[in-house]
Amino acid sequence: MKAYFYDTKIGIITIREDDGKITGVHFGENGQGCEMEETPVICDAIRQLEEYFSGKRKTFDLPLSPQGTDFQQKVWKALQEVPYGKTASYKDIAVRVGNAKACRAAGMANNRNPIAIIIPCHRIVGSSGKLVGYAGGLNIKEELLKLERLHS
Numbered sequence: 001m002k003a004y005f006y007d008t009k010i011g012i013i014t015i016r017e018d019d020g021k022i023t024g025v026h027f028g029e030n031g032q033g034c035e036m037e038e039t040p041v042i043c044d045a046i047r048q049l050e051e052y053f054s055g056k057r058k059t060f061d062l063p064l065s066p067q068g069t070d071f072q073q074k075v076w077k078a079l080q081e082v083p084y085g086k087t088a089s090y091k092d093i094a095v096r097v098g099n100a101k102a103c104r105a106a107g108m109a110n111n112r113n114p115i116a117i118i119i120p121c122h123r124i125v126g127s128s129g130k131l132v133g134y135a136g137g138l139n140i141k142e143e144l145l146k147l148e149r150l151h152s
Contacts, residue, residue: 001017001018001023001035002016002034002036002037002039002042003017003024003030004036004039005029005030008049009053010053010140010143011027011028012028013028013046013049013116013117014030015046015049017039017041017042018065019065020041020063021063021064021065022041022062022115022118023064023066023114024066024114024115025045025114025115027135027136041063044062048060048062048118049118055147058085058151060118064115064118064119066114068112068114069109071102072112074098075093075106075110076109076113078097079113079124080119081096082120082123085148085152087123087129087145088123089127090103090104090110090126091106091127094106103127107124113135116135116136122134122136122140122144122145123145131145
């Protein structure tokens with residue numbers, strides 16, 4: 001597994017790759033157990049992230065390989081269906097994966113999303129519309145949502 005970290009407009013981000021696929025986008029320097037190398041797919045990922053941060057990119061076109069349970073995979077796929085500039089609730093995601101009562105489980109899967117921003121877990125809010133937990137902190141979640149509203 002390879003990783004490389006970058007200083008971006010929202011802070012340091014570590015991008016992980018294995019076998020030509022993105023396996024992680026994390027906040028901070030998080031390269032433990034990885035060989036530090038700026039591979040072509042990592043370079044493509046940071047290029048697309050910088051385009052996203054500047055408002056020029058609304059969708060990502062990268063090979064992804066998030067590692068998780070079948071349920072987590074379903075939730076992460078549903079997250080990718082939430083349009084740029086929009087939000088959805090944990091209940092919306094639970095309904096999309098076929099179990100309206102699995103709001104808490106959908107929230108836990110959202111929390112374990114290994115590929116932040118690219119798999120847009122920042123677009124998920126509480127049922128009241130209030131911003132709730134985010135690995136990068138609520139200030140970054142708010143900044144990402146504000147950026148998307150501005151460029152929608």
